Amino acid sequence: MDKPIIEIKNPILRIQNLSVSYEKDKYAIADVSVDIKKNLITAIMGPSGCGKSSLIRAMNRMHELYPQIETKGKIFLNEKDISKLSNIELRRKIGMVFQSPNPFPSMSIYDNVIAGYKLNGIRQKKAKRDDIVEKSLKDVALWTEVKDALYKKGNFLSGGQQQRLCIARALAFQPDVILLDEPASALDPVSTSKIENLLVKLKKEYTIVLVTHNMAQAARISDYSMFMYLGELVEYGKTKDLFTNPTDKRTEEYLTGKFG
Amino acid sequence: MKGKFRSAKNRLFKGMVIVFSLVAITPIMLIVFDLFQKGIKQINFSFFTKIAPDTWDAMTALNHGKIIPGGILNGITGTFLMVSVASLIAIPLGLLIGIYLYENAEKRYAGVVRDISDILQGAPSIVLGLIAYFWIVKNITHGFSALAGSASLTIMMLPLIIRSTEETLKMIPISIKEAGLALGVPYHKIILRVLIPTGFSGLTTGILLALSRVLGETAPLMLTALGNPFVNFNIDKPTSAVPLLIWQFYNDPNMVNLIWSSSLFLVILVLTLNLIAKQIAAK
Ligand SMILES: Nc1ncnc2c1ncn2[C@@H]1O[C@H](COP(=O)(O)OP(=O)(O)OP(=O)(O)O)[C@@H](O)[C@H]1O
Ligand SMILES: [Mg+2]
Numbered sequence: 001m002d003k004p005i006i007e008i009k010n011p012i013l014r015i016q017n018l019s020v021s022y023e024k025d026k027y028a029i030a031d032v033s034v035d036i037k038k039n040l041i042t043a044i045m046g047p048s049g050c051g052k053s054s055l056i057r058a059m060n061r062m063h064e065l066y067p068q069i070e071t072k073g074k075i076f077l078n079e080k081d082i083s084k085l086s087n088i089e090l091r092r093k094i095g096m097v098f099q100s101p102n103p104f105p106s107m108s109i110y111d112n113v114i115a116g117y118k119l120n121g122i123r124q125k126k127a128k129r130d131d132i133v134e135k136s137l138k139d140v141a142l143w144t145e146v147k148d149a150l151y152k153k154g155n156f157l158s159g160g161q162q163q164r165l166c167i168a169r170a171l172a173f174q175p176d177v178i179l180l181d182e183p184a185s186a187l188d189p190v191s192t193s194k195i196e197n198l199l200v201k202l203k204k205e206y207t208i209v210l211v212t213h214n215m216a217q218a219a220r221i222s223d224y225s226m227f228m229y230l231g232e233l234v235e236y237g238k239t240k241d242l243f244t245n246p247t248d249k250r251t252e253e254y255l256t257g258k259f260g
Numbered sequence: 261m262k263g264k265f266r267s268a269k270n271r272l273f274k275g276m277v278i279v280f281s282l283v284a285i286t287p288i289m290l291i292v293f294d295l296f297q298k299g300i301k302q303i304n305f306s307f308f309t310k311i312a313p314d315t316w317d318a319m320t321a322l323n324h325g326k327i328i329p330g331g332i333l334n335g336i337t338g339t340f341l342m343v344s345v346a347s348l349i350a351i352p353l354g355l356l357i358g359i360y361l362y363e364n365a366e367k368r369y370a371g372v373v374r375d376i377s378d379i380l381q382g383a384p385s386i387v388l389g390l391i392a393y394f395w396i397v398k399n400i401t402h403g404f405s406a407l408a409g410s411a412s413l414t415i416m417m418l419p420l421i422i423r424s425t426e427e428t429l430k431m432i433p434i435s436i437k438e439a440g441l442a443l444g445v446p447y448h449k450i451i452l453r454v455l456i457p458t459g460f461s462g463l464t465t466g467i468l469l470a471l472s473r474v475l476g477e478t479a480p481l482m483l484t485a486l487g488n489p490f491v492n493f494n495i496d497k498p499t500s501a502v503p504l505l506i507w508q509f510y511n512d513p514n515m516v517n518l519i520w521s522s523s524l525f526l527v528i529l530v531l532t533l534n535l536i537a538k539q540i541a542a543k
Contacts, residue, residue, distance in 0.1 A: 065441055091444030098442075102435040106457035116443040119453055166439070173443075 006237050011035035012176060012207050013059065018073035020054045020063060028054040029231045031073075036177075036224075041199060041208045043222035043239065045215060047259060051231040052211040056179045059209065060094040061087070077176065088120055095170030097180040101162035103154045103169070110150040113137060113168050136168040139205075140198055160191025164198065177207045185213060196221050215255060219243055227251045292527065299524030302517050307331035307525075311490060312505055318514040328515065332522050334491045335505035338406065341493055342485060342501060343474060345410035350417035351467055357418070358425020359451060365430075374426075381419035388415045389480025397484060406492065406499035409485030413477065417470040424466025428459040461540045468537035472530045478503040502526055 013036040021027045029051035036042050044052045054063075061082060063069040075082045082090055103112045113133045117124055124132070133150070137143040142164045146157070154165055163183055170178055180199075184192040199208055200221050212218050218225050218239060225239040227248070235242060235251045246252040253259060306329065313321075313330030321328050357373065364370040380388070392412035401407055432455055440450040456463065478501075481487075486498040487508060506522045509515035 060442060062438065062442065065438075086444075087446070088444035091442060096442040098435050098438065100433075100435060102433065102439045104436065104439065104454055104458065106454070106460065115440075116445075119440060119443060119445040119449055169439075169443070 008035040008037045010038070012038040012078060013209075014076040014079070015055075015059070016074045016076070018055070018058055018075065019071065020051070020058055021070045022068065024070075027231050029058075029228070029233075032228075032233045033073075034226060034233055034236055036207065036209060038207050039203055039205075040223040041203050041210055041221055042224045042226070043218035044209065044211045044226045044228060045213075045218050045254070046226075046228035046234075047254065048213070050228040052228055053181055054231075055228070056096075056181055056209060056211050059177070059179055060091055060096055062096070092116070092173045093175050094177045094179060095173055095175040097163070097166050097170055097178065097183050099182045100186045101159055101166055103157075103162050103165050105153070105155065107153070108151045109146050109154045109157075109165060112154060112165055113172050115169055116173050132172050136172045137165075139171050139202065140164040140168045141194065142168060158191065160187050160194060163187060163191070163195060167195075167198070171202075171206070175206065177209060178202070179209050181211045182213060183210070184217070192217075215243075227254060229254070295520055295524045295527060298517070299520035299522075302327055302521035303524065307521060308336065309333055312500075312508070312518070313515075314489075315512050315514045318512075318518075322514060328517055332502060332505050332518070332525070334488060334500040335502040335522070337491050337493065338409075338485065338488065338500040338504070339475065339502045341495075341499060342406050342409040342413060342481070343471065345406070345495065346413035346417055346474065347467075347471065349410075350414045350421060350470070354418050354421025354467075354470075355425050355463065358422045359429065361422065361426045362429040363451075377419040377422045380415060381423070384479075385412075385416060385477055386479040386483070388412050389483035391415065392480065393483045401496040403496075404484060404486035404498040405496045406485055407495045409481050409499060409501065410495075412480035412484050413474040416474050416477065416480070420470040420473060421466055424469070425463060428462030428466065429455055431462065432458050461543045465537045465541040468533050468540070472533040472537070475530055475533070476503050476526050478507055482507070 015032060015034050015036075018029065018032045019027050020029045032051075032055060044055060046052055057063055058071055059075060059082075063071050077085075077090075077093060082094075085093075103109075104115060107115060110133055111118060113136050114129055116122075117129070117132070134143060137146065142161060145161065146165075149156075154162060157165065163186075167178070167180075167183070184195050187195070196217065199210065202208060203223075210218075210222060222239045224237065225242045226233055227235045227242065227246075227250070229250050235246060235248045242251065243255060246255060304327075308331055310329070310331040311334040312332055313328055317330065318328045357377070361370050361374055389412045392408045392415065396408035396411050397404055436454065436458060437450055440454045441447075445454075481501050481504050485501060485504065487504045488498045488500045492499045502522055502525065506519055506526070509519045509522065
């Protein structure tokens with residue numbers, strides 16, 4: 001990378017020369033280095049196939065579940081190399097929310113929220129569990145809607161509610177970072193705006209990395225933005241600067257709707 | 261004008277569908293109806309609590325215009341014994357192999373296992389009986405036995421359960437699995453506590469259908485369990501089964517009435533299992 005990428009003091013996540021390839025010698029993202037600032041929303045934008053998911057999934061080592069995927073480079077969380085952490089240590093600190101809502105269909109709403117503890121065999125007193133469930137559901141503004149149906153399965157919830165349930169499931173671990181891969185792309189505008197408001201509130205406690213196709217969304221809620229193109233990190237900076245004064249031609253073309 | 265023509269065509273088509281459905285379903289209805297008529301009069305308390313009568317008793321009863329005494333207890337217990345033992349092996353093994361195939365879908369070895377399973381599923385049941393005969397009757401129990409019968413039923417159930425397990429798991433979205441992984445849950449726990457509960461209704465349906473498939477099997481049992489006029493719970497002794505009894509009744513002119521009641525019993529049992537399976541699958 002010849003262009004200086006903006007400097008961030010005390011980043012919570014530091015990504016160094018990261019490359020991901022699904023097939024030999026074909027890089028989905030190539031040599032990406034970027035730092036992510038704490039307690040802010042950082043958006044990752046770019047046209048389809050540019051490597052946004054590949055980048056965000058590297059941040060909690062989702063790739064290593066698929067042996068054919070090769071990742072190179074280093075990622076540090078609070079200056080600790082994430083490859084040195086165990087799966088459970090890492091994923092307690094970095095939670096993930098996916099594109100389409102995926103609550104566990106066989107579990108009640110309560111069990112979905114507490115699933116991270118339950119499935120990992122982390123024991124807790126009932127009162128503590130209740131607290132975690134209540135706080136997480138309140139954090140995603142779902143508590144009043146579901147508090148009388150906690151022990152029912154979540155399949156009666158709307159798509160937007162299910163997605164908020166999935167965010168609550170990630171929050172239950174009180175992670176440092178939450179990764180969201182196009183969390184609202186399957187939702188209607190009302191649910192989308194609820195999720196957006198939620199994320200803005202959540203950044204007080206958490207660091208949020210948000211992949212989005214929706215430039216307006218990035219402009220509305222993110223503090224910093226990256227623009228990726230063909231596996232390359234083209235531009236990174238304060239969202240305002242990026243939108244008003246892009247330095248790279250490709251960013252400008254994308255933002256003005258010339259492609260993507 | 262065109263609309264009228266189209267609606268006429270639609271109606272004609274609908275009519276044809278109804279007619280053909282009736283044509284297909286009528287024989288089945290007739291058989292069930294016939295079974296009921298001929299079989300119901302022998303179904304009483306002793307039908308479930310007494311062993312099969314000998315031909316002499318049956319003949320005497322018939323000559324006096326009475327219903328045949330005795331029942332099919334030895335068949336019911338034999339079927340229960342052999343299907344239970346077969347299930348004990350086939351259900352866990354079938355689930356495990358199904359999970360293995362799902363997990364290793366791409367591997368060559370999995371392809372081989374899948375092919376073998378498909379071949380077994382397509383093989384005539386009498387051939388599977390022969391396999392059990394050579395393995396177990398000849399070498400292990402040194403004579404006809406419930407164990408050999410169970411073995412042949414196990415081989416019949418396995419491919420059905422393997423396939424349904426793999427297909428059920430494949431239908432669960434990958435994102436459900438990834439949700440578990442993103443919480444740091446170890447892989448085996450995701451299979452046990454996320455995938456299996458999620459696919460529960462599909463898995464049970466597959467098992468119930470496999471059960472109803474083997475409940476009525478006669479051919480492989482003739483070569484393995486042989487039959488037994490008495491109730492037997494000894495795994496290495498010859499044992500009866502409901503379909504075996506039907507076959508014996510068929511070969512005895514005095515027992516004709518019992519054919520119908522035993523068949524009625526089997527049909528109802530299998531239909532019930534199928535209905536339960538449907539009910540679960542619909543969930
Ligand atoms: N499982 C996979 N196997 C092979 N190639 C893949 C796989 N996943 C992604 N790719 C390739 O890697 C590149 C980057 O994909 P990625 O999913 O990271 O893009 P994206 O920016 O998230 O796209 P989208 O906006 O469509 O989600 C693409 O060229 C894609 O074809
Ligand atoms: Mg993507």
